[in-house]
Amino acid sequence: MKRSAIFGLAVAGVLIGSATAAVIGFEEIPLGGSNGPTGVWNGQDGSGSISTGGASFNNYYTDWGGGFYSWSGIAFSNTTDTTNADYSNQYSSVTGSGDDSATYGVAYFSEYEIGNGANPPTITFDQVTDLTGLGISITNTYWAAQSMLQGDAALGSGPGKKFGGESGTDADWFKLIITGLDEDNHSTGSQEFYLADYRGEDDYVITDWTFVDLSALGDVKSLVFTMESSDTGAFGINTPAYFAFDNVLAVPEPSALLMTFAGLGIFLRRKRA
Numbered sequence: 001m002k003r004s005a006i007f008g009l010a011v012a013g014v015l016i017g018s019a020t021a022a023v024i025g026f027e028e029i030p031l032g033g034s035n036g037p038t039g040v041w042n043g044q045d046g047s048g049s050i051s052t053g054g055a056s057f058n059n060y061y062t063d064w065g066g067g068f069y070s071w072s073g074i075a076f077s078n079t080t081d082t083t084n085a086d087y088s089n090q091y092s093s094v095t096g097s098g099d100d101s102a103t104y105g106v107a108y109f110s111e112y113e114i115g116n117g118a119n120p121p122t123i124t125f126d127q128v129t130d131l132t133g134l135g136i137s138i139t140n141t142y143w144a145a146q147s148m149l150q151g152d153a154a155l156g157s158g159p160g161k162k163f164g165g166e167s168g169t170d171a172d173w174f175k176l177i178i179t180g181l182d183e184d185n186h187s188t189g190s191q192e193f194y195l196a197d198y199r200g201e202d203d204y205v206i207t208d209w210t211f212v213d214l215s216a217l218g219d220v221k222s223l224v225f226t227m228e229s230s231d232t233g234a235f236g237i238n239t240p241a242y243f244a245f246d247n248v249l250a251v252p253e254p255s256a257l258l259m260t261f262a263g264l265g266i267f268l269r270r271k272r273a
Contacts, residue, residue, distance in 0.1 A: 021134055024053030024248040026103040029076045040091045042075040050076070054126045055248065057105065060118045072110035074121050077244075078102040085146035085155050093244035094145040099137040099209040104246040106141060109227040111236035123248060124222040128183060131214040137246045138176065139209045140195050144240040148174060148196050148205050152238075159238040161231050163205065164198045172198040172230045174205075174239050179224045180217030188218045195243060211252055 029052060032038040041050060043061030050057050057074040064070065077091040078098075091106050098104035107121035114120060140148075146155060151162030163172040174196040180188035193212045196205040214223075229239040 021129065021249045022053065023250050024055055025101060025246070026052060026076050026098075026105060027101055028052060029103060031076065031078055031103065037091070039079045040075060040077045042071045042091070043073070044069065050074075053248070056124045056126075058119055058122045058124070060110075060113055070110075070113075072108045072113040072118055072121075074123075075106045075108070076103060077106050078104070082142050085143055085150070086157060087143070087240075089143050090141065090240070090242060092142040093209075094140045094142045094207050095209060096142070099139075099246035101246070104244050106242060106244050107225055109225065109237075109241040111241070119224070121225040122222055123225075125220070128219050128221050129249070130219050131180070131217050131249075133215055133251060134249050135211050135213040135215070135252065136178075136248050137209045137250060138193055138195075138206075138212050139244050140206050141240065141242040141244050144174075144195070144242050145205050145207060147240050148172075158240075159233055160240060161238065163196055163231075164203060168203075170198065172196065174229045174231075175227065176243055177226045177228065178212070178214065178217070179226070180214070180220035181222045181224060182219065183221045185222075188220055189216055191216060209246065211250065213252065 029041055029050060031041050043059035044063075046061065047059070049059055059071065059073040059075065061071045062069060075091060079092045080096040081089045081092045082094070082096040090108070093104055093106070109120055110118065147158065147160040148163040152158030152160040154162070161172070164170050165172075173194060176193045176195055177190055178193065179190045182188055191212065191214055197203070217223075225243075227237065227241045227243070229237045229241070231238040
């Protein structure tokens with residue numbers, strides 16, 4: 001067998017091998033009832049985290065009394081509301097569902113809570129995990145998306161601006177930063193994903209589930225999620241600092257793999273030439 005063909009099979013083996021990790025979904029998580037609002041687990045049980053699929057997801061919940069509470073970190077939801085664009089609808093993805101199932105994660109990056117000792121939204125794996133060829137599905141929450149598309153003033157409350165401004169030319173952006181940590185809490189690298197970007201010719205707000213490749217982070221024990229926005233004020237980020245996620249440790253869609261193999265085919269043809 002020619003060396004180039006062996007190389008091609010080896011690359012294919014790496015890609016296929018990376019797909020053996022178990023995808024972490026959330027359908028088995030109990031929602032509603034004593035765990036919080038209907039269709040939501042938001043930490044109201046006081047556990048401080050929830051574990052599923054070989055990973056734990058952090059949560060900070062405070063009961064202020066009188067029916068008032070606050071939370072940050074990670075919650076889980078199967079809510080489908082794509083009508084109400086305000087704080088009352090903080091648990092809905094922009095699509096009104098998970099990536100390919102009913103239940104999905106919702107993360108809230110609270111600068112106030114972090115400033116008072118809480119950690120950012122964090123996924124901690126039971127074992128060190130090689131992320132080569134693996135990733136996670138990400139999208140906006142409905143509230144955050146509408147805040148950026150319409151501006152909070154148009155929605156009735158809140159400081160968030162309409163991205164692009166009234167002229168449509170403001171270079172706004174909303175960014176998620178995913179940082180890998182090893183067993184000693186040392187960074188293995190960071191991956192950025194723009195939930196909205198108005199800096200170029202093709203302005204967009206993410207409104208579909210999107211696969212984010214985490215291969216560059218390598219071997220990790222945990223993933224830490226932080227957020228930044230061009231729209232900030234005296235109290236930090238004005239954009240609702242939420243995102244939705246699903247299918248942790250997923251592999252790319254078949255179309256992405258086909259593109260990879262197509263590129264490999266071109267490489268092999270060039271080698272033979």
